[in-house]
Amino acid sequence: MTAPRYLDIVLDDTNSRRYRPRRIVRRAWIRQEAAEYMIDGHPERCLGPHVMVEDEGGHHHGVELEIFFRTHEAVPGLPDHYVKVARVRAIQLTEEMMLQTRVNGRIEREARVPPGSWIVQNPDGEQYDMPAEDFHRRYELDE
Numbered sequence: 667m668t669a670p671r672y673l674d675i676v677l678d679d680t681n682s683r684r685y686r687p688r689r690i691v692r693r694a695w696i697r698q699e700a701a702e703y704m705i706d707g708h709p710e711r712c713l714g715p716h717v718m719v720e721d722e723g724g725h726h727h728g729v730e731l732e733i734f735f736r737t738h739e740a741v742p743g744l745p746d747h748y749v750k751v752a753r754v755r756a757i758q759l760t761e762e763m764m765l766q767t768r769v770n771g772r773i774e775r776e777a778r779v780p781p782g783s784w785i786v787q788n789p790d791g792e793q794y795d796m797p798a799e800d801f802h803r804r805y806e807l808d809e
Contacts, residue, residue: 670762670778677755677787685786685805687750691741693720694734694748703727706797708777710767719748722803730769737788753808755787756801767794 675681697718703710705727712728719734720726729737737752759781767775769792777795779785784801787793796804 670764673763673765673785676791677757677785682755682757682787684753684808685756686753686808688804688806689749690722690804691744691747691749693746694718694738695746696731701728705775706777708775710775712774733769733788733790733792736790752789754805756784756805758782758784758798765793765795767792
């Protein structure tokens with residue numbers, strides 16, 4: 667059995683489609699200290715100040731401060747509640763691949779991504795993986 671290859675492309679008009687986030691309100695807090703979160707069995711490391719986001723299932727993940735506040739807006743009247751507003755590009759994988767999520771030049775997370783999962787790219791180029799059911803719950807086609 668061969669090892670999966672690394673996904674090494676920038677998503678653009680030639681290889682992906684645009685999606686907009688559905689309005690899902692999530693809680694989020696600024697954390698000053700470094701932290702490690704487990705996402706689908708793979709560690710995600712935030713080395714310093716970041717935003718800890720709680721998803722619909724009560725699980726947590728980290729987002730760099732600059733990325734979070736460029737991609738999310740506060741919900742008026744609900745402290746610590748935000749919605750994602752940034753449109754993304756995405757592709758669905760047809761084969762297993764390895765993905766390195768890079769933030770500010772460093773590897774934040776490395777994951778083996780199964781076929782059927784989605785690769786999502788924020789406007790600043792950060793890429794992350796997401797199971798198909800989560801992707802369809804969180805995003806809709808924007809064309």
